[in-house]
Amino acid sequence: MDFRTEWNKSVVRVGRVSMLLAICCSFLPNIVLSLFYGARPDIGNLLAGWGQIAAAYGAFYVIEPITYYTVLGTAGSYMGILAGSMGQMRVPAAATALDVTGNEAGSDKGEIISTMGIAGSIVTNVTILTIFVVFGYQILGVLPQTVKNAISNLILPALFGAVLMQFVVKKPRIALYALPLVLLVRKFVPLPGWGYILIAVFGNMVISKFAYRAKFVK
Structure with a gap:
């Protein structure tokens, strides 16, 4: 049996x-509240709450696994879905791990390296989160408001910008159409958030396919 099949x-x-x-543990608090404290919302409220969540996040259940699978791999996708913050933390961690080790996403070695990078990000995430849960109020209390605003508003753009540049350095010509496509669509076409992700991912995939065939990108 080969590595990929066994893995x-x-x-x-x-x-x-x-x-x-994880699913069972997610429902455990609700079961406890229902059985021991009689907190049972009626079916109408349950369906209304589910509908609101599905409308806001339902598309991401399909988009994120497809979008990030090439970088995360099979194990990384399971870990990312379970730990959360796939786009914000797991993908950058996997991309960085692949970059510093010189491995290609989707290869056998790349699968292992990206999994290790994601595992490291989860351990780091839990450690930092624990520290902030215990000491976060005191830490945030001594920070100036400008720093708090920067943390809340600028961290994600900086993170995604860094990941973008990681790939642009390898294939600079992709930057000539990848980012402009998304910016133009966002400016002139009103779409929900998940719509822009679809355009960014699948639109650039189609363009890149033709660009490779035309040898514009090597």
Whole structure:
């Protein structure tokens, strides 16, 4: 049995168990509140709440796994979905790990390296989050308001900008159409947030395919 088959078989087996346990644990507080405290919202309120969440985030259940799979791989996708912050933390961590080790996304070595990078980001995330939960109020209390505003408003753009430049350095010509496409669509075409992600990902995939065929990008 080759590496890819064995790897995916093991990853899917562990991933399924982990995801099912996470789902059960997610519903556990609701079950406790319902059984021991009688907190049972009626079916109408439940469906209304579910509908609001589905309308806001439902598209991302499909878009994010497809969009990020090439960088995260099978194991990284399970870990990213379970830990959260796929686009904000897991993808940059995997991309950086691949970049510094010189491995290509989608290769056998790349799959292992990206998984290790994501695992490291999760450990770091949990550690930092624990520190901020315990000491966050005191830390934020001594920071000036300008720093707080920068943390809340500028971290994500800086993070995505850094990831973009990681790939632009490797293939600069992609930057000639990848970012302008999204900016033009965002300026002239009103879409929900997930619509811009679709354009950014699949639109650039189509353009890149023709660009490679025309040898504009190598």
